[in-house]
Amino acid sequence: DVKVTQSSRYLVKRTGEKVFLECVQDMDHENMFWYRQDPGLGLRLIYFSYDVKMKEKGDIPEGYSVSREKKERFSLILESASTNQTSMYLCASSLWVGRAQRSSYNEQFFGPGTRLTVL
Amino acid sequence: KNEVEQSPQNLTAQEGEFITINCSYSVGISALHWLQQHPGGGIVSLFMLSSGKKKHGRLIATINIQEKHSSLHITASHPRDSAVYICAVFKRTSYDKVIFGPGTSLSVIP
Numbered sequence: 001d002v003k004v005t006q007s008s009r010y011l012v013k014r015t016g017e018k019v020f021l022e023c024v025q026d027m028d029h030e031n032m033f034w035y036r037q038d039p040g041l042g043l044r045l046i047y048f049s050y051d052v053k054m055k056e057k058g059d060i061p062e063g064y065s066v067s068r069e070k071k072e073r074f075s076l077i078l079e080s081a082s083t084n085q086t087s088m089y090l091c092a093s094s095l096w097v098g099r100a101q102r103s104s105y106n107e108q109f110f111g112p113g114t115r116l117t118v119l
Numbered sequence: 120k121n122e123v124e125q126s127p128q129n130l131t132a133q134e135g136e137f138i139t140i141n142c143s144y145s146v147g148i149s150a151l152h153w154l155q156q157h158p159g160g161g162i163v164s165l166f167m168l169s170s171g172k173k174k175h176g177r178l179i180a181t182i183n184i185q186e187k188h189s190s191l192h193i194t195a196s197h198p199r200d201s202a203v204y205i206c207a208v209f210k211r212t213s214y215d216k217v218i219f220g221p222g223t224s225l226s227v228i229p
Contacts, residue, residue: 009160040221041221042205042219042220042222043205043207043219044219045217088160090160090162092162107152107164107167108152108164108207108217109164110154110161110162110163110164111161112159112160112161113159113161113162115160
């Protein structure tokens with residue numbers, strides 16, 4: 001079974017703090033993703049990475065940065081947390097399309113989520 | 120207009136009822152993904168499909184590529200089916216980015 005783990009299930013931080021959210025996958029997946037999920041808005045892509053040290057902006061990258069120093073680990077960083085970053089954060093991973101079998105084409109596997117509250 | 124839409128937004132059903140959740144999209148896709156999210160956050164993959172129909176237990180997913188529409192059916196619904204069901208499409212022009220629908224919140228009452 002694919003296992004995607006996230007460093008915390010619940011996190012409470014103060015405005016202005018630097019926040020690190022970490023995601024680890026154990027299936028040698030090339031692609032890793034960070035999403036945030038808000039009521040009525042669904043899942044929105046923040047950043048993704050298709051290889052070590054590579055990153056691409058998603059739909060809402062402002063206020064966030066990411067780091068991928070090792071293939072299995074993808075970190076999301078809130079440089080200076082703000083109250084509008086209170087949300088559920090979900091990490092996912094998938095095989096690079098070049099390696100994916102047709103039956104599991106780009107299927108994304110999700111972590112359990114981190115519910116972040118910024119006070 | 121959102122590229123992926125789902126209906127209904129919320130659904131309450133009695134245990135045992137047949138349930139249908141719809142997903143329509145406006146872009147060319149390579150595949151479509153149905154996901155289930157239980158209270159607490161974790162998301163589980165139900166189906167990946169690019170044509171036809173797939174069945175797993177009491178769940179059936181169908182897709183009509185020409186009509187840009189997919190349905191998720193639950194037969195003999197049970198309270199443990201209560202969850203948010205999310206439709207996601209893999210846009211043909213973008214290999215690894217996915218567009219998610221807003222989700223359908225299902226509550227099955229005993």
